[in-house]
Amino acid sequence: MPGVDAIGNSATDRRLTAARTMLTLADYFMGRDIDHAHELTAELLLNARDTVKRANDLLRLAGRASCPVNSGWRPHAINATIPNASPRSRHLTCQAVDLGDHDGTLDAWCIAHQDALAALGLWLEHPSATPGWCHVQIVPPGSGRRVFMP
Numbered sequence: 001m002p003g004v005d006a007i008g009n010s011a012t013d014r015r016l017t018a019a020r021t022m023l024t025l026a027d028y029f030m031g032r033d034i035d036h037a038h039e040l041t042a043e044l045l046l047n048a049r050d051t052v053k054r055a056n057d058l059l060r061l062a063g064r065a066s067c068p069v070n071s072g073w074r075p076h077a078i079n080a081t082i083p084n085a086s087p088r089s090r091h092l093t094c095q096a097v098d099l100g101d102h103d104g105t106l107d108a109w110c111i112a113h114q115d116a117l118a119a120l121g122l123w124l125e126h127p128s129a130t131p132g133w134c135h136v137q138i139v140p141p142g143s144g145r146r147v148f149m150p
């Protein structure tokens with residue numbers, strides 16, 4: 001049968017499998033959209049969709065098949081429990097995501113492809129400040145630098 005591979009998966013199944021490896025809103029919210037539903041405004045939801053879309057575009061360009069979310073949306077009560085988290089963190093407004101990057105290779109890819117970050121509309125926290133993860137956000141920092149120190 002055309003379009004079916006050796007283990008019986010159709011092209012559609014393979015596309016769905018590929019799609020499932022990308023980040024979802026559920027990955028981003030980590031259940032906090034339920035536990036902290038009263039804080040989740042329509043504006044934050046739009047921001048979260050945009051953040052997830054740009055992060056997926058980044059992962060696709062970087063050739064990543066999958067990536068865990070270390071930290072997505074942080075409601076105020078959760079942000080307050082995180083050591084050294086800024087009270088103005090872009091995680092509060094659903095405009096930032098920490099992508100798991102235990103070996104630093106995603107950070108390294110971003111540093112080497114800042115033109116791609118610019119095209120995607122992403123800004124990167126300097127890798128020296130993010131051991132084990134890669135923080136990207138969809139709005140510029142105060143300095144306006146593509147790669148910035150938090």
Ligand SMILES: [Zn+2]
Nearest residue numbers: 096097098135
């Ligand atoms: Zn972060």
